[in-house]
Amino acid sequence: MGKARQETEVREQQPHDMDAQDTPAAACGVPEPAPDLEPVPPAQTTASFVYAIGRVEPRFPSLAVEKEVAQVIGREQTAGLTDRQALRSVLTDRSNRYLARQMCWLFTVEGLETYILLPRDPTDVDLLIDALRPEPSVDDVDIVIGVRGPIAPPEACNSLLVPMVIFDQLYSFTCEDLIRELPRPDGQTPEGFRATAEEVFNQIRQVCDNAGSMDEHRALNYLVVRYPAIYARAVEAHAEESALSGVEVRPSPLSGTRSVMDVIFSYVNRRTDFAEKYFVRVDVSEEFPFLVSKLATFYDR
Incomplete structure (x- = not known):
């Protein structure tokens, strides 16, 4: 009787949870079911x-x-x-x-x-x-x-x-079709405007050599073919003895929930080397970009 009482006490001291290798399923070679996991939300693309x-x-x-x-x-x-x-x-x-x-x-x-x-x-x-x-x-x-x-x-x-x-x-x-459809500024001869517009178009196209998948590139590509004001501004710059010297695209400080780009055009005077900048804002949050603000003077901050 004393020996049976000791064996009973030992069994009572062992933990009730059995190891996986002691379960009937494991003994039969059947793997235990995986524990329940929280569902993983689909990746946001x-x-x-x-x-x-x-x-x-x-x-x-x-x-x-x-x-x-x-x-x-x-x-x-x-x-x-x-x-x-x-x-x-x-x-x-x-x-x-x-x-x-x-x-x-x-x-x-x-x-x-x-x-x-x-x-x-x-x-x-x-x-x-x-x-x-x-x-x-x-x-x-x-x-x-x-x-x-x-x-x-x-x-x-x-x-x-x-x-x-x-x-x-x-x-x-x-290119000829595009230039023909651009509104010609007052006082500008057709030949003079055509030469300026063609030069600006080719200049910006060199800057625009891109795959058109980045926000910066999409904004610039949109302006080249959809915003005549950049060509009119180039005509005015030529009349002031200035020329387009560079184009820069950067995220706008106004970007919040939407993706807005500032496209900055730099003009340098041929005589004085004085630089003047103008910019335009473009929203590229969705498939079809659109203008947020028109061409205006840009001031470095």
Whole structure:
């Protein structure tokens, strides 16, 4: 009896919780269920918007598509047409629209392969075809506005690995078209304004050589094609013997819940080297940038 009482006391002193290796499930080789965990909220992702200046170029995504296009061209009357003109002739035919949807539409910036374009609305494939000029020129300009996606799979464009952009708008024009639509300041001759506007456009385009995905670049690209006041100011600067010497983009002190950029244009007098600055504010919080404040004198703080 004394020995049985001691064994009972020892069992009572042992903890009631058994180790995992002592549980029936563990003994049978079945793993214990994982303890309940708090649900992890999904990661918050912010859309990466694109407002880029470049050119649209068609590419064959595969050998099969290339051969299919060649067969269709072979059935058409293409005498006297270049390869590019023949391709455009085929793609503009409604009966061959399936080929336009199969093509890889590449967006290049200064000749560098930057994005693969995908229309959000399938009917916007017409905008891509319109960007295929029959006679390309160095003055050709394409503006793409959309949302940047992931890197394209290898089969999307013949193993070309660049980001995709789902675009909502695509503008195609020439530098001459842009300058023609700019309002000419009073007292300025058409020839004088054209020369100044073309010089400013080319100057700013050199500054704008970017992928158009950063807020700073989107603000500047927007102003180049949508804000005539910067060209009018350049005309006034030339009349004052000054010239555009630099462009700077920085976050505005007024930025709070929205992303607002200050775009600062510097002009230097050719005689005195006196520098004068003007700035304009652009909101780039969403896909379509817009003007917050008009061009005004900028004072360094």
